[in-house]
Amino acid sequence: MSASTFTQAPPLPRPPGVQAVAATGAALLLLLGMALLGQQIGGRQAALYLLGGALGLVLYHAAFGFTSAWRVFIADRRGEGLRAQMLMLAIAVLLFFPALSAGTLFGQPVQGLVAPVGVSVVFGAFLFGIGMQLGGGCASGTLYTAGGGSVRMVLTLLAFVVGSTFGAAHLHWWSALPHLPAISVIGAWGVGPALAVNLALFAAIAAVTVVLERRRHGRLVQAPAPARTGLPRLLRGPWPILAGAVALAVLNFATLALAGRPWGITSAFALWGSKAALAMGFDVASWPFWSSPAQAAALQGSVLADVTSVMDFGIIVGALLAAALAGRYAPTFRIPLRSAAAAVVGGIMLGYGSRLAYGCNIGAYFSGIASGSLHGWAWMAAAFVGNVLGTGLRPLFGMEVERVPRQTGC
Secondary structure (H helix, E strand, C coil): CCHHHEECCCCCCCCCCCCHHHHHHHHHHHHHHHHHHHHHCCHHHHHHHHHHHHHHHHHHHCCCCHHHHHHHHHHHCCCHHHHHHHHHHHHHHHHHHHHHHHCEECCEECCCCCCCEEHHHHHHHHHHHHHHHHHCCCHHHHHHHHHCCCHHHHHHHHHHHHHHHHHHHHHHHHHCCCEECCCEHHHHHCHHHHHHHHHHHHHHHHHHHHHHHHHHHCCEECCCCCCCCHHHHHHHCCCCHHHHHHHHHHHHHHHHHHHCCCCCCCHHHHHHHHHHHHHCCCCHHHCHHHCCHHHHHHHHCCHHHCHHHHHHHHHHHHHHHHHHHHCCCCCCCCCCHHHHHHHHHHHHHHHHHHHHCCCCHHHHHHHHHHCCEHHHHHHHHHHHHHHHHHHHHHHHHCCCCCCCCCCCCC
């Protein structure tokens, strides 16, 4: 592809300096958290917390937002973000499929996130897709932008937890609706054919974005030239989105190696909300969602023993560190009323939808497809339709539908 295919944007303004106090505080939180987890739980849990921190830093520095990537494609056919997602998924299946087929990785048993496909998944993912655009982020995006200083996204996160708790309470009803069993294409087809089909689908989706972007703009639109280069850019960002895609795929594989299963996010939200409900006197333990021995132990135990919770905490702190290194940690507490309402409504949709769909953009979409789960593809299709509707609803809440991907935010 020739250089003339692209339009070169002017360099970005000179970036701000490092915020030393915030950066030091975030680094201390990572170190102290690792020490606490290593002492109380074990070295593996401490490593997973640090891994969460690395994910938060990558998400922030690469501005890797699933929500904005889908929105700018829907609104203006700019497909850079979607192509980055396809690259991420391609690397992930190349890493995951052989390990999941073998059943072990570095001597440890591993299993994928494979779930049934049915009414619950389709409706939940569709609801999640609407919530992405109203809430202003997905599961990973909510965590990293909240950690990066977005007070509005803290509001979305709180509503996310509430919605996820109600979803946990109702999941038994939704899961009884018509559905196919959990299907793994790795088990059904074998590693080679499963890889070939998935890679072909990723390539086809990327190709469609190229065709539609060129049809709309006459060219592929290149990201603005970075204000930093070399080591300063590595430490302080911004990173190329493709670098973020590669890093996220590798870090998800590291999660598989350490935790024995891929990266997930939203099961922790249901846990946090259910623990809060339990403390307020609700009989949460009687919900079918918490009836299995493992789930009951998680409900009664410390959140520090929960892998997903620990990684979520790490993502928030890692994003705080990244924002401070970039000199962009600047929380603002003035949120327009309509925007705050969208955050609450969208957050509840995100939480409720993620439970019905057996995961979010990470647990169902990214890790689901990386696990060879058919429900990951069903999630993607239904969530994309929800994003189309959600993008159309944003102006009703006074929210922008931008035509150019943002350097920061989800």
